[in-house]
Amino acid sequence: MMIGDVSTLDKGDEPETQGVVASSSNVFRRLRPVPAYKVVSEELERLIVSGRLKPGDPLPTEQELSESFGVNRSTVREAIRQIEQEGMLERREGRRLFVCLPGLFDLAPRATRMLMLQQTTFEELWETAVTLEPLAARLAAANANAEDLARLQANINATAALTLPGEQPDSELAELVDLDVEFHALVGAASHNRPLMLAREPISLLYKPTLRRIYARIPQSKSRALAAHRRIVEGLANADAQLAVDWTQKHMVDFHRGFQMADLDMKAPIRLFLRP
Known part of the structure; x- marks a missing residue:
């Protein structure tokens, strides 16, 4: 040939x-x-x-x-x-x-490394996420199907089972963080907008070490995140884009507040948050 x-x-x-x-x-x-x-x-x-x-x-x-x-x-x-x-x-x-x-996870790690090499700060990352995540919720409210909603509900059920008051073992916190990152990826997938899914994936990979610190230092943040996820899914299930967008924005603002309460520096390069 x-x-x-x-x-x-x-x-x-x-x-x-x-x-x-x-x-x-x-x-x-x-x-x-x-x-x-x-x-x-x-x-x-x-x-x-x-x-x-x-x-x-x-x-x-x-x-x-x-x-x-x-x-x-x-x-x-x-x-x-x-x-x-x-x-x-x-x-x-x-x-x-x-x-x-190529799948999303074939491309995302490369983009993540580039963000690190560019000395990207978490503040820059959050400024991008606070735009992309509500957009994903708006599109998901219009395009989510029964399978998408079932996956999101399964994620919430698993999260609820692990969301306990007070301190928790590291293994449980790690599972909660994985579920949180998965939740936002599922909302992105429910948008059925492939460029958006690709654009937000590198950002979501960088949430993990930060969320773990927030959950460990501010135990009440776990239940607040779960409550927000429930309201977002309620908006998607009822095709109520405004409800989904409003709660996604509140969730992102709450995350920003949790970042500050955990005494983490938003202006520090994101590579610092990838350290154990």
């Missing part, structure tokens, strides 16, 4: 460097060589994104790709590894590779 309409590359790990001698006017500058595996991975990604290679399609063998692109198999192997990391390929039937759609 021949792949794409790309120029044939010389065999080897990298294409030959294209050098341009600078003139006295410094108009020209040397071009940087691009590793051959990156050229191959970018072409494979282009074919997947364009739909020429569709989810479920088997990827040609390393030998076939090597012949199509005019590179050696080690170059193809490295290119494939790059595409697998993007979540666009999966191995089935032994070691055979198939095209697939």
Whole structure:
């Protein structure tokens, strides 16, 4: 199987460097060589994104790709590894590779790392969340189906069983935090708006260590969160967007207040909150 309409590359790990001698006017500058595996991975990604290679399609063998692109198999192997990391390929039937759609959790950790590298503060994160979460609730009120509501109710039931007054073991607090993060992800999923789901997922991954601190230092915050979740689901179940949005906003403001009461610094880089 021949792949794409790309120029044939010389065999080897990298294409030959294209050098341009600078003139006295410094108009020209040397071009940087691009590793051959990156050229191959970018072409494979282009074919997947364009739909020429569709989810479920088997990827040609390393030998076939090597012949199509005019590179050696080690170059193809490295290119494939790059595409697998993007979540666009999966191995089935032994070691055979198939095209697939990347899931949210394939992309979210990468975005989370980028937020950390950019020295993003929790205040910035909250400013984004306080916009995205009410939007998710508004869309979910219009689009949630019976299955969405059943999942949300199951989440609330599990949360209620673990929401106890006073201090609790770390293991129970960890479960409560997981359920809280899951609740907001379920509301996002009930919106049935895929760009929104993708946009909010990296933010939700960063809630975990912070929520754990708040629950541990302010025990009453657990029951307040549960009460807010119940009212949000009430709004979704009755297709009452205003109720769902109002309670989501109250919930986010309450979270902000809990953050301050727990004596946590909103202006600190989020990487600090990922420490145990």
